[in-house]
Amino acid sequence: MLTPSEVVRLALERGLVALALTDHDTLGGVAEAQQAAAGTPLEVIAGVEVSCEGEWGDIHMLGFYVERTNGLLAERLEAMRIGRRKRAERMVGRLQRMGLELEWDEVQALAGGQSIGRPHIARALLERGHVQTIEEAFASYLGRGGRAYVSRPRLTPCEAIAAITEAGGVPVLAHPACTGEQAIGRVAELVDCGVRGLEVYYPQQGPDDVELLLGLCERYGLLTTGGSDFHSPDGAEGAPLGSVDVPFECLERLRQAAAAA
Numbered sequence: 001m002l003t004p005s006e007v008v009r010l011a012l013e014r015g016l017v018a019l020a021l022t023d024h025d026t027l028g029g030v031a032e033a034q035q036a037a038a039g040t041p042l043e044v045i046a047g048v049e050v051s052c053e054g055e056w057g058d059i060h061m062l063g064f065y066v067e068r069t070n071g072l073l074a075e076r077l078e079a080m081r082i083g084r085r086k087r088a089e090r091m092v093g094r095l096q097r098m099g100l101e102l103e104w105d106e107v108q109a110l111a112g113g114q115s116i117g118r119p120h121i122a123r124a125l126l127e128r129g130h131v132q133t134i135e136e137a138f139a140s141y142l143g144r145g146g147r148a149y150v151s152r153p154r155l156t157p158c159e160a161i162a163a164i165t166e167a168g169g170v171p172v173l174a175h176p177a178c179t180g181e182q183a184i185g186r187v188a189e190l191v192d193c194g195v196r197g198l199e200v201y202y203p204q205q206g207p208d209d210v211e212l213l214l215g216l217c218e219r220y221g222l223l224t225t226g227g228s229d230f231h232s233p234d235g236a237e238g239a240p241l242g243s244v245d246v247p248f249e250c251l252e253r254l255r256q257a258a259a260a261a
Contacts, residue, residue: 001112001232004033007241010233012042014242018251020064020227022047025080026115027068048073049174050164051080053154058144059173059183061160062199062225065258066169073167076155081115087152088116094148095121095141100130118142119231158193165194170257172197172225176216177209184216191220196257201226201246203239223257224250 002010004021011019019042021033030046037044046068050061066073088107095102102124110120110127122137131137141148155163164171173190176183176198187198200213201224217224226246231238 001110003112004029005036008033008036008042008044010241012040016042016242018043018045020045020047022049022062023114024049024117025051025077025084027066027077028114030068048077050160051154052157052160054157059157059179060175061157061164062172062174063164063167063169064172064254066164066167073163076163080155083152084115084117087150088118088121090150091118091121091142091148094150098147102128157190161190161194168261170196170223170254170261172199172223174199175202175205176213177205178202187216187220197223197225199226200224201244203229203244223253225254226250
């Protein structure tokens with residue numbers, strides 16, 4: 001895992017003009033990243049990726065250009081961070097009772113001060129040799145129905161949209177085509193809740209997905225965004241930083257939307 005400053009250095013090395021730091025359920029790394037980028041050509045957008053759960057399944061909601069100190073959003077994210085930590089502790093406990101060698105300190109170290117979640121447990125399992133891939137960790141242990149899975153309270157999509165909007169941010173539905181019909185089939189409902197855009201350009205969304213999502217954006221007057229979903233330099237999660245080609249006009253329109261919020 002890289003620190004926010006290291007992510008900024010990598011973004012500069014690769015010639016990026018903008019970087020949205022959207023850690024799960026936390027804004028904790030934004031200040032460091034923005035400070036590291038000060039005086040450089042790189043714009044660091046204050047962002048967050050909020051885990052949501054509706055009656056029709058799990059989705060993620062991105063928030064761009066949010067105010068880091070907004071009370072409602074900070075309160076909601078703090079409650080979620082506490083929930084994530086407690087959940088992770090229970091999952092590690094379950095894995096230990098299965099006989100898998102794994103220590104809580106390992107998971108904490110991999111989180112690097114960020115909000116602790118299942119990806120960190122998955123990486124710990126991978127490094128211990130209990131699984132061959134991150135995907136296997138989720139399929140066998142950490143995903144819904146997995147042997148160590150533990151559910152936790154989440155915001156509804158509408159609650160997440162409201163919190164992001166209250167914080168002056170622009171709410172965008174993350175990787176809709178990867179979430180499936182539970183997201184794509186509910187775009188109209190999310191528009192009614194105030195969602196402003198869709199993440200169209202994403203590593204696991206192919207040309208057909210992009211065409212579908214662009215059509216939805218046109219139909220509902222939504223912004224188009226994109227990103228690499230970069231998690232780690234070894235490529236175990238997400239895609240290489242800057243590897244997804246996002247049209248510059250997406251950034252311009254996102255800036256305009258944030259300025260008008």
